[in-house]
Amino acid sequence: MVSRPEPVTATASINHALWLLGCAPLAPQLIGSAINIWYNLTHIEPLLTPLQHEVFIKSIGVYNVAVYPVAVTIWIRMVMSLAKPLRMAMNHHPATGERLISAQRRVINLPWWGTLLAAIGWLMCIPVFLIVLKIAPGEVNFKLFSHLPISIIISALIAITHGFFAIELVSQRLIYPVLFQQVQPINIPGTFPLSLWTRGLIWAVSAGICPICSLLLLNFAPQTEGTEMPWFSLAVGSIGIIFGLFTAWLTSQLVVEPVQQLQQAAQAVAGGNLNVRVDLLRPDELGFLIEDFNYMVAELREKQRLQETFGRHVGQKAAQQILRRDPGLGGVEQELTVMFADLRNFTARSSNSNAQQTVALLNLFLTEMVEVVERHGGMVNKFLGDGFMGLFGIEDTECNHAQKAVAAGRDMLVSLQKLNRYIETLEQPTLAMGIGIHTGTAVVGSIGSPTRLEYTAIGDTVNVASRIESLTKELGVPLLMSAKTRRELAGSFYTQEFPPQRVKGKVEALVVYGLGE
Numbered sequence: 144m145v146s147r148p149e150p151v152t153a154t155a156s157i158n159h160a161l162w163l164l165g166c167a168p169l170a171p172q173l174i175g176s177a178i179n180i181w182y183n184l185t186h187i188e189p190l191l192t193p194l195q196h197e198v199f200i201k202s203i204g205v206y207n208v209a210v211y212p213v214a215v216t217i218w219i220r221m222v223m224s225l226a227k228p229l230r231m232a233m234n235h236h237p238a239t240g241e242r243l244i245s246a247q248r249r250v251i252n253l254p255w256w257g258t259l260l261a262a263i264g265w266l267m268c269i270p271v272f273l274i275v276l277k278i279a280p281g282e283v284n285f286k287l288f289s290h291l292p293i294s295i296i297i298s299a300l301i302a303i304t305h306g307f308f309a310i311e312l313v314s315q316r317l318i319y320p321v322l323f324q325q326v327q328p329i330n331i332p333g334t335f336p337l338s339l340w341t342r343g344l345i346w347a348v349s350a351g352i353c354p355i356c357s358l359l360l361l362n363f364a365p366q367t368e369g370t371e372m373p374w375f376s377l378a379v380g381s382i383g384i385i386f387g388l389f390t391a392w393l394t395s396q397l398v399v400e401p402v403q404q405l406q407q408a409a410q411a412v413a414g415g416n417l418n419v420r421v422d423l424l425r426p427d428e429l430g431f432l433i434e435d436f437n438y439m440v441a442e443l444r445e446k447q448r449l450q451e452t453f454g455r456h457v458g459q460k461a462a463q464q465i466l467r468r469d470p471g472l473g474g475v476e477q478e479l480t481v482m483f484a485d486l487r488n489f490t491a492r493s494s495n496s497n498a499q500q501t502v503a504l505l506n507l508f509l510t511e512m513v514e515v516v517e518r519h520g521g522m523v524n525k526f527l528g529d530g531f532m533g534l535f536g537i538e539d540t541e542c543n544h545a546q547k548a549v550a551a552g553r554d555m556l557v558s559l560q561k562l563n564r565y566i567e568t569l570e571q572p573t574l575a576m577g578i579g580i581h582t583g584t585a586v587v588g589s590i591g592s593p594t595r596l597e598y599t600a601i602g603d604t605v606n607v608a609s610r611i612e613s614l615t616k617e618l619g620v621p622l623l624m625s626a627k628t629r630r631e632l633a634g635s636f637y638t639q640e641f642p643p644q645r646v647k648g649k650v651e652a653l654v655v656y657g658l659g660e
Contacts, residue, residue, distance in 0.1 A: 160317040165222045167313040168306030175302030182294040190284040198279040214260045232321045251334040251426045254310040265299035319424040329430035336426030417444040474588020480548040483612035485530030487575040511558045519551035545582045545631030552578045579612025581625040610646035626654040
């Protein structure tokens with residue numbers, strides 16, 4: 144977007160842009176005219192009688208006075224017709240509807256209009272001058288019918304092709320950013336932008352075919368006595384080389400630079416930066432490519448935002464699992480370790496505190512515990528009031544998930560001690576919690592209805608882990624694990640066995656272990 148300038152600055156900027164746009168084809172036209180004058184002096188003039196030469200010079204003067212002012216006036220009116228839409232856009236009061244579209248269409252097609260005016264001005268010279276010489280007194284030298292068209296065609300080829308590129312470059316750099324603030328040029332109807340294929344063809348014409356054809360025309364033209372053909376051929380060839388290099392530079396500005404910006408933006412996206420945007424305005428295939436690229440990045444950015452938001456509700460690991468698997472109903476059986484953690488007497492504590500304090504303390508507790516669980520490779524699957532259920536071994540089934548779960552439980556108790564020291568500074572009662580851990584087979588997947596799903600684990604393993612957590616309060620210990628979990632440990636934990644415990648839903652008593660000193 145163009146920032147709003149002060150009125151004087153806006154007017155000066157518009158005048159500067161339009162002045163440069165109006166003068167864009169001037170240099171190619173002057174160079175083409177210089178070549179034409181040189182050719183006339185060296186090849187046309189020797190073929191004319193004094194009276195024919197006088198008529199020829201007068202006809203050139205009359206033609207220039209009659210035709211070129213008209214062409215220049217039309218061109219200036221086309222360019223200046225953009226002044227009002229530009230001024231309104233720079234003052235953030237852009238024209239609307241068909242009026243704006245008309246200005247946008249006009250600036251896109253402007254290189255073609257400039258080319259048409261230049262082509263008419265140049266090519267009309269051939270029949271006009273030949274007719275004038277034909278009706279002039281004296282016999283017309285037949286060589287004029289080859290030299291005169293060659294003179295004009297060589298000059299026109301140089302002037303017209305490079306004038307097109309010059310108008311296009313200036314308009315895209317100075318006019319497009321102002322008129323196309325809300326829309327891409329490719330979406331404007333009724334335009335005839337230069338395609339990449341056509342651009343390559345014109346580049347080949349201006350950089351290669353023009354000078355080569357000029358030299359060929361000179362060689363095939365009937366030689367005039369007293370002319371310095373080698374010097375003129377050398378001049379035409381040199382100018383062709385210079386214009387070829389100039390065309391290559393224009394092409395790099397109009398084609399290579401957008402491709403480089405797209406490449407840099409693609410590399411940034413590949414590196415994880417989704418805040419990039421290519422702001423180039425192009426009416427050709429590059430415009431479609433730029434628009435599609437920006438749309439793709441916007442979609443990736445929205446997907447990332449949704450995944451992050453989704454992950455805050457179900458957990459990042461759960462979100463990744465849901466996105467990775469079939470989002471429909473169903474699940475798979477796999478061995479994992481389930482952890483239940485719950486705060487002691489938090490409901491009674493909440494009745495003696497206001498809602499804000501209760502929620503703030505609970506969020507502080509859960510933030511610390513979730514960080515510990517995820518650091519050990521676990522996934523907090525769901526929050527259960529003042530506790531939560533964690534799953535270990537969901538992503539990496541080959542890891543020792545039992546050991547990771549117990550290590551996480553031990554670190555959770557350490558984090559709770561640190562949290563309690565902070566709570567003591569607030570002169571509030573400290574927290575206590577119970578952790579139950581069990582390893583076994585559970586069904587992991589999405590359950591619910593087709594319109595509302597929940598990603599979780601279900602089965603006897605989950606129920607047993609919940610019962611073991613309940614035993615922590617009865618046995619007066621903060622962490623208990625099942626015998627199955629104990630057998631999976633690699634020996635880095637010292638454990639304490641408790642007598643078998645009866646739990647609801649199990650016929651046999653459970654052997655549970657706690658962490659020893």
